[in-house]
Amino acid sequence: MWRTKGWRKIWTIATFEFLTAVRRPGYLITTFGMPLFMAGYAGIVAIPAYFASRSVREPAVYGVVDPGSVLRLQNEVRSSQSQLPEEVKRALETAGRGGSVDTGFMESSSVFRPYTSDTEARAALAERKIKGYFVVPFDYIARGVVDVYTQDTFNISAPESRNAFSSLIRERLVNGRLDELTSARVVSPLKETRRFSVTKTGQITDGGQAAGFVRIAVPLIFTVLFLMSVLMTSGYLMQGTATEKENKVVDVLLASANPDEILAGKLLGLGGAGLLQIAVWMVIVLVGGIGVVPLLMTSQIEMPWVALALAIPLFLIAFLFFGSLMLGTGSLGSNMREAQQLAMVWSLTAALPMMMMAVLLREPHGTVARVMTWLPFSAGPLIMFRASTDLDSLAWWEVVGSFAVLLLSTWLAIRVGARLFRIGLLSASRPKLAEILRQARLSS
């Protein structure tokens, strides 16, 4: 499409756009300010959450009225529950993050205080000395019915207290009636679950929750980053073009380079600025969460390396695809607001895989996923998603085919985008559809 001289112009425009973008105060503030903002935001959210977690870990006291002595409670007893899978806890401990297990994620506990009568327990509840109380009737063993009395306010931890009370009942029922190990298994039948996955070839791989999490997280992060990149960079692209239209620099540009070269230069330059911004954020996130690296290294989690390797070319191609369409469409607007409105359709299209995520998670290789693999709007995230969740279910010809579709669509998108771009640049106001079609025919 372009000769050497054309590439030189593209490079000149790309360099100019890149340097202009990265020197903007707004860009610098967003690039370096966003992590600070997010950290501050996280802090603001974390402070009340910390105090909330502290208050949760201060045991919630519940009363127990047990006239039939089913539970045989003499004094207060504590019941506690861990909320993390064992393998994640192990991985965190291996990574030297054991402390965070204790402080961050752990347990909510309940204390059960015996009361001799319903009247006594109700008085304590009315005085707010306890959060609620359970009444275990005489015929509990026969019917399994327990009455619960709580404060007349919303209590978010009500299910936890019921679970804790269930554990207490199990513990007390078997206590002294079975041997210690059997008692322990009755109370906690699944102390730890070890999970394995079997491939189509019969090979056993790690299949724990953490591995599953990584397999979903990688394409999810890719899709989110991709969306962020496309939306932010197209914002820069449209802003730059709207400014050039308003500044009347457009004719000078068009007298020096053709629309294809200008479009390509802008895409590369401002795309590079957008990608640099994301790279900076990633580095900050990685530095901030450096503890995750040893976790991944030591937890035997199999990383979806093929999907990660595919991410880079997919990212670039998909970015060029959406960027050129957004810039071409956006340039038809006479100002920034109109440009954003016009380009909105591509933002929504780019977000399609995110909108379909529930369906895709249910059936990563189902019909919907397979069809979306072949659509240029969703091919990038879908290849990543399918390669990450189960590489064996993704046929090589699907990868090659969707890459071909994506490349061809990108080439077409650049051509269409450039033509719209040319028409947009030469129109002071938003051109009508008939005028666009007429100009498109003339400029062909």
Added chain:
Amino acid sequence: MVILAFDNIAKSYGDTPALRGVSFDVHAGEIFGLLGPNGAGKSTLIRILMDIIRPDSGEVRVFGEPRRREHLDRLGYLPEERGLYTKLTVTDVMTYFGALKGLSRAEARRRSVEWLARVELPHVAGWKIDRLSKGMSQKVQIAAVLLSDPELCVLDEPTTGLDPVNVRLVQDLLLERRRHGRTTILSTHQMNQVEALCDRVAMINRGRLMVYGEVDEVRRDHSLPEVRVHARGPLPAVPAVASAIDDGEGSWRLMLADGSAPSDALATLVRAGATIDRFEPMLAPMEDIFLRVVREGH
């Protein structure tokens, strides 16, 4: 040598024709005036030359070959509605425009400094564009166009808004280009500049070429049959002169009779005993020609 040829160029915007079969040539090394009232089709013609828009029909030949995008680096263009990147420095903008014309960044930067000195603005190199006055900004734009030393350059109203000193500065730059064999197409409404600078002109009105040729020839062709005479004593009545107006101090404006040439009038006056110190055919000012063409077009 023809450096640019428009051959039967036609262009319409919807149902409105902007150019209706315009044809003319521009020669290498001349300053060529492209004239016409607002909306005549000049900007459309320039945009077609720059390949910003395509003609509906006709052909543009540049440097002896059909117009191609590859010619852009040898062309310069200062549009009428011009602008610059207001948040960037003068040097950055000039360097960018130079680099877009094929110069290396280093060479473009070096020439930017040189050209800022030539337009007497060396002190604004590091200024942001939005700090420049209108006149300064205009000179920066002219310098940005000329720094790549284009073989063919189109300047659309380059001196509008400039004070007389800077008008002279810009005119000198154009004359210097001509001395170096560079071609300039000057689109302007200032007819005194056309008379002072241009070798040849083309005047367009309502998309049609109305006047085309050397400036003196055009002025002669469009002049009324008038001569100015400085004579000692009264002028005798001769058949070649239809009427005479005494402007005082021996200066006379003579309207020639139908079919009489200025040389006939001079010969008959001398034969009739008039003492003539000076005799000059009166050339119509370009402004009059412009007004006449525009009025006739309506």
